[in-house]
Amino acid sequence: MxxxxxxxxxxxxxxxxxxxxxxxxxxxxxxxxxxxxxxxxxxxxxxxxxxxxxxxxxxxxxxxxxxxxxxxxxxxxxxxxxxxxxxxxxxxxxxxxxxxxxxxxxxxxxxxxxxxxxxxxxxxxxxxxxxxxxxxxxxxxxxxxxxxxxxxxxxxxxxxxxxxxxxxxxxxxxxxxxxxxxxxxxxxxxxxxxxxxxxxxxxxxxxxxxxxxxxxxxxxxxxxxxxxxxxxxxxxxxxxxxxxxxxxxxxxxxxxxxxxxxxxxxxxxxxxxxxxxxxxxxxxxxxxxxxxxxxxxxxxxxxxxxxxxxxxxxxxxxxxxxxxxxxxxxxxxxxxxxxIKNYEAVDDTIDVDLPDYDHLERPLIEAFTLDAATCAACTYMVKAALLAKEEFGDKVDVMEYKYTIKEDIARTKKMGVEHLPSLYINGELKWSSIIPSREELLAVVGPLI
Structure with missing residues (x-):
């Protein structure tokens, strides 16, 4: 049973x-x-x-x-x-x-x-x-x-x-x-x-x-x-x-x-x-x-x-x-x-374009998540990113990419993200599976403004 x-x-x-x-x-x-x-x-x-x-x-x-x-x-x-x-x-x-x-x-x-x-x-x-x-x-x-x-x-x-x-x-x-x-x-x-x-x-x-x-x-x-x-x-x-x-x-x-x-x-x-x-x-x-x-x-x-x-x-x-x-x-x-002994999965990865990180108009914070709507850890990773938006307003951009959307999955793979949630700033990994405090985040973003 x-x-x-x-x-x-x-x-x-x-x-x-x-x-x-x-x-x-x-x-x-x-x-x-x-x-x-x-x-x-x-x-x-x-x-x-x-x-x-x-x-x-x-x-x-x-x-x-x-x-x-x-x-x-x-x-x-x-x-x-x-x-x-x-x-x-x-x-x-x-x-x-x-x-x-x-x-x-x-x-x-x-x-x-x-x-x-x-x-x-x-x-x-x-x-x-x-x-x-x-x-x-x-x-x-x-x-x-x-x-x-x-x-x-x-x-x-x-x-x-x-x-x-x-x-x-x-x-x-x-x-x-x-x-x-x-x-x-x-x-x-x-x-x-x-x-x-x-x-x-x-x-x-x-x-x-x-x-x-x-x-x-x-x-x-x-x-x-x-x-x-x-x-x-x-x-x-x-x-x-x-x-x-x-x-x-x-x-x-x-x-x-x-x-x-x-x-x-x-x-x-x-x-x-x-x-x-x-x-x-x-x-x-x-x-x-x-x-x-x-x-x-x-x-x-x-x-x-x-x-x-x-x-x-x-x-x-x-x-x-x-x-x-x-x-x-x-x-x-x-x-x-x-x-399934002869089955091979079909690669249907969508081609996506990454930002030109060397020529951004303003700092870009990217949160790669499972989905902030369903994953508590992802929720607080995104909220941490949004603290920078509260502090600096239009001087900073914040994006979330969810592993529940095919295009975002492709972007996550192309970026080489190994663990979710992760936080990238201007294309560089800053926090992987560790949620930063407000002070830690602002200390990294502030000098980029």
């Missing part, structure tokens, strides 16, 4: 297959003709869509809700909604004055959209809970801190380490409360989703935030429930410290070489999950591309302590047949390997 595959893998037991977890967050809506916003605010539509995910993608495990803004919304963040993406945070209630929220701000199970999510969890548990491992996803403490504090949080890490640690400690209490609600609703796995971690140095994580993460995962473990630590972006150098948070598994996206990362998680006896590319393969590829990626991944990595999944929340418009191709590659690997 699929559920047993997930639970045994996260318990690091021997299994007779490779578990498959489609992160069909907002993508679930397209299966029933609903927008992203509809399934994120309407429990009946969410439930209906998730039942279709179970029917079409035969998951061993699946998330109930993939929205990292639930907690932030309750705590006063203003959200910008979209029809084909989760909402993004556009206003931060704790920017400005340095104030740690009081404990009364910790979300209650009756607040915001939590009652809707809990209801859907109960309904799914009753319908498919004996067959599929259900994941309750919560916003991780560092990402939540950046949501409620804004870009100033990254300055706090440099200028006021004690305050940054206290803010994350409070957010960890929010995580513990949310975990408890989801565990009571019958979730088999609690996923702590913290994309911003890839933007923080391992040294800072260890000194300032490790105790908070450990408290979250220890609380989950104390209740007999399994856990997974989700990260987005290039978290290669953060892998070791992430393994010391007491999580049962770690899940990474396409920025991380999963085979190399798994060597680290194997040393700690932790399960590894990931990392089918979201756009170049799942969104813009064909069935053979998806099969080829999964088969080659499985042929180059040990299957013990492994869960195959998309790199993160699947884009809304991923073709259904591409996801089904992934299922086939995981569940019928030998047959699929034979099917």
């Amino acid at each position: 699929g559920k047993d595959l997930i639970l045994k893998t996260l318990r690091h037991e021997k299994v007779d297959g490779i578990p498959w977890v489609p992160f069909a967050g907002v993508h679930a809506g397209i299966l029933k003709g609903y927008t992203a916003k509809e399934i994120l605010v309407d429990g009946d539509k969410l439930f209906e869509s998730l039942m279709e995910v179970n029917k079409m993608y035969t998951p061993d495990g699946m998330p109930v809700m993939f929205d990292l803004q639930i907690e932030a919304e309750i705590m006063g963040c203003e959200l910008l909604w979209a029809e084909d993406n989760p909402p993004s945070v556009v206003a931060h209630p704790y920017s400005g004055d340095k104030v740690i929220p009081c404990k009364c701000k910790i979300p209650k199970k009756t607040d915001g959209r939590i009652p809707m999510v809990l209801d859907v969890m109960h309904r799914l548990k009753e319908e498919i809970g004996d067959q599929v491992a259900l994941y309750g996803l919560i916003c991780g403490p560092v990402t939540l801190a950046s949501h409620i504090r804004g870009s100033e949080f990254f300055m706090d890490i440099i200028k006021d380490k004690e305050f940054a640690a206290q803010m994350v400690e409070f957010c960890a209490e929010v995580c513990i409360a949310m975990s408890n609600y989801y565990i009571e609703a019958g979730m088999d796995v609690i996923g702590v989703v913290d994309p911003i971690i890839s933007q923080i140095s391992p040294k800072a994580i260890e000194k300032l935030f490790l105790d908070s993460f450990t408290a979250v995962f220890d609380n989950i473990k104390s209740q007999g429930v399994l856990s997974s630590f989700f990260v987005c972006g290039d978290a290669t150098i953060q892998m070791d410290v992430m393994c010391r948070t007491h999580a049962d598994g770690i899940s990474v996206d396409e920025n991380v070489n999963i085979a190399e990362a798994k060597k680290i998680t194997d040393q700690y006896g932790i399960a590894m999950g990931g990392n089918i590319p979201l756009t170049t393969v799942m969104l813009f590829g064909n069935q053979q591309d998806n099969m080829k990626y999964v088969v080659e991944m499985l042929d180059n990595i040990s299957h013990e302590n492994l869960i195959v999944s998309p790199g993160c929340d699947m884009p809304y418009s991923v073709p259904i047949e591409n996801t089904i191709a992934c299922v086939q590659a995981v569940k019928q690997t030998d047959d699929v390997r034979e099917m």
Whole structure:
């Protein structure tokens, strides 16, 4: 049974297959003709869509809700909604004055959209809970801190380490409360989703935030429930410290070489999950591309302590047949390997022209992202770039290139961008997977004005 595959893998037991977890967050809506916003605010539509995910993608495990803004919304963040993406945070209630929220701000199970999510969890548990491992996803403490504090949080890490640690400690209490609600609703796995971690140095994580993460995962473990630590972006150098948070598994996206990362998680006896590319393969590829990626991944990595999944929340418009191709590659690997043995991917890269960086009229800041609308780390990288626009106005140009747009993918490749998000100034890489503080950014841009 699929559920047993997930639970045994996260318990690091021997299994007779490779578990498959489609992160069909907002993508679930397209299966029933609903927008992203509809399934994120309407429990009946969410439930209906998730039942279709179970029917079409035969998951061993699946998330109930993939929205990292639930907690932030309750705590006063203003959200910008979209029809084909989760909402993004556009206003931060704790920017400005340095104030740690009081404990009364910790979300209650009756607040915001939590009652809707809990209801859907109960309904799914009753319908498919004996067959599929259900994941309750919560916003991780560092990402939540950046949501409620804004870009100033990254300055706090440099200028006021004690305050940054206290803010994350409070957010960890929010995580513990949310975990408890989801565990009571019958979730088999609690996923702590913290994309911003890839933007923080391992040294800072260890000194300032490790105790908070450990408290979250220890609380989950104390209740007999399994856990997974989700990260987005290039978290290669953060892998070791992430393994010391007491999580049962770690899940990474396409920025991380999963085979190399798994060597680290194997040393700690932790399960590894990931990392089918979201756009170049799942969104813009064909069935053979998806099969080829999964088969080659499985042929180059040990299957013990492994869960195959998309790199993160699947884009809304991923073709259904591409996801089904992934299922086939995981569940019928030998047959699929034979099917694609002579397949060669077609190079359909669009030709793009790069700016003449030596003859720009004004400084040009280029943010290369997965998509600031869906990736929290990318959101704050773009916001960092826009700080220069706020400071210098029309004296500087700012552009975002998204890995969800074919032309932007081609530009990203032509520029030789290795990791997302990255920030370039006048064609030169300045920050790769590390979000600059306001002072750092202005110190680089200012002399160019």
